[in-house]
Amino acid sequence: MSLQDALLRNYSSHGSGALPVADPSTAINLLFGVAIHQIIELRGWDQTLVTRLWLRMSWQDDFLQWNPDDHGGIETLVLPVKKVWTPDIFLYNNVDGEAGGLVKVTDVVLNSDGTATWNQPGIFRSACPMDTSLFPFDEQVCELYFGSWVHPVTRLNITATPTVDREQYQQNEQFILEEPSEIYTERRCAYYKFNLIQPWVILMILNIAAFYIPADCGERLGFTITIMLSLVLFQEVVAQQLPQTSTTRPLMSRFFAMATGLVGFTIMATILITRLTYCTLPSRLLCHRIRRVLIDKVAPRLGMGISQPPKKLSMSFSDPNFCNEMPKLSRSCSVREVNTEHLIKDIAVFCRGFTQYLKEKNDRMDELDECKMAALVLDRIFMIIVATLSIAQCFYFLAMEPKSC
Template sequence: MATKTVFVFVLLYLCYFQIVTGVSEREVTDMLLKDYQKEGRPVRDPTQAVETSLDVFLIQIVKLITQRQVLVINFWLVHRWKDDFLTWNPAEYGNISSIRIRSENIWRPRLVNYNREHEEGWSETPDTNAIVQSDGEVLWNYQITIHSTCVMDIARFPFDVQKCPLKIGSWTYDSSKLKIVNRSETGDTNQFIENAEWKLLSFDLEVNHVEYSCCPGVLWDDMTYTIVIQRRSTFFVLYTVMPCAILAFMAVCGFWLPPDSGERMFICINAFLSMIVLQQVANKHLPGTATTIPLINRFMGVGILLVFASSALTILTLSLLFKTFDLQPVPKWLRRIFCLGSPDPNIIRLAPEVSPKKVDANVLEVTELEDMDATFATDRAKATSQLVRRARKVLLQLKEEYDMMSRYEKIQKEWKIVAGKIDRCLLIAFFIALVVISGAIFGPSG
């Protein structure tokens, strides 16, 4: 009798164990979704708002498309809310306290990024499993890559810092229907993968309650994450800024060449063309439209102006150096500026009547007259005297021509000295201007 009693108890225990522990997660899921409606909010009291929390994990900044001002980023999004219609008693279902359900089969908050760029319409939310607890708590996370608009401030390019806001909220539920709360004060960057072009400075969070013009008196919740990134400027400094600075310095150093050297204009023209090419290369990394002039473009513009001014002043210097008509002595004010001292008393203004061509004409005229006098001379002594006078006049004319050419060369030499000193002054002035302007543009307040 005792054996039969034990056998009956064992059989009842096994039956109970089979009934209680033989429940599968699939059966729990079927039970929950049997009469479930995913279109309505998961609250039994219609006046109650669904409280949803959102955690954003920044995984990677893929790229910032500067021409379109669009930031491409990888996120992990973690949603948490409570569903009053997804509850059960674990004791009645084999102590199963949590299950996985396809998220498309249940109600989801469907939070969207307001400033997201949609190239092919509204993209579908990734369909990943949601973890449902027995008390109705739902945890839904997924990974997503989005294109978010980011209005860029390129005033200090390539040393710029960009702030890209990500405004996330419900598109159809106001705060009385869906309340968004934050579990953390900032976005999560523990899993962040460094970007080769951009350095992440901060990932802050701000929860807003906004009233829009479409719905007066109604507040809408949103969570605005602000990504602050700084450009890694080494590439642009090495391949754009430094070549531009070197070209501008070469154009300035052109004043060190002798004034009569023909290589100076060659240097200026090549530097001018090279800086224009570098400017076009830099513009490929900038937005198509902008309200400010980038730092690097300001520097290149100044460099181009310096090269242009260098070329123009080189032409002026060469015109002074090779001036061959109506050559005047160096003015007194230029002598004082460049410390040339008092002018040579033998240097006088070259008047038209003492020009080389006039001297040649006078010599021919005197020679012809003397030849006529010699022809009509009858007395031998008189003819000899006239020949002596004629020779003396010819020698005087030759001496006068020699003195004039000597004075001409001295004036030319003085103008060459002036041109050389002007070049040295321009070299110093342009070098100081290049250093001051570079410091003003690339300085802390530039």
């Protein structure tokens, strides 16, 4: 009879479900270790970790011992896993469709003194609550809870090794495994730097450059709306990679929201400046005093140096509007016999009225030009505000980038 048959014949009489201890009142000591082979995926949107692990378990089996001298010096023996006792280890925070138990695919290695070693590989899907407040510069700590499903600690005493073996670890393209004592990962941010952060910075620069497009040109409004749509698209891409939670707001989402707000401010500023540029009387958005403060006080401080050249209007007798502007004197435009004294009086009245008309028209044109110049000053102020906030936002965001990026 072979050694394996002899051991299993005596072993089956003790029952396959009972603990392999000679004294039923004592507990069995299980040494439990984990070797991580690969982080397959750490998904943010459903907060799950998928890993390929090798579970290493060792215990003392009192019913599987022999004397090597009696069996040709055999000191180790491999037995089928389904014919000997193995610990019922489960992954407690399992989120897979399976129950979380181990699929027994490897055999058990026995020593002559009864020491059993079982190395069991497997792919595990576990829950991993993630803190994405610093995304994409975040670091995550995932814990795997293994234990017996049937036996209490008084019957099965599990002692875990202090570190996770990563000698055979295959690097993940998205995360860096930092600490050997736990699954502590740091996100690789190169992908996000070139696919999200860099386009975001370019869009912020374009938003500032939009102020160099004339406000009275409709292209500026269309240009800024295009930037807004691009930011919304990028924000949707970020949202698809993050958990749907309201407890934390990722860093990237916060900055995209701020960028969207700045572009929205640019759109509103463009609408306001366009309205001021085409200011029509009698509706005025800015009173005369505010316009003069902007032109005389603010413009020089901004280096604009706006000056308002005087405009003089004149009208000759050959102007076709000459008679239309002065209906009272339309009769003087026809050739007829007139009294010299009456003619002199009519000319005097005409000169006074026409002078008043030119003065009022000059005042209206000056006021319209004043509105346009005030709009230019406001446009420069809005550009400085947007540029300052955009640059500060970019520097603050990039300052939080870890050195590993």
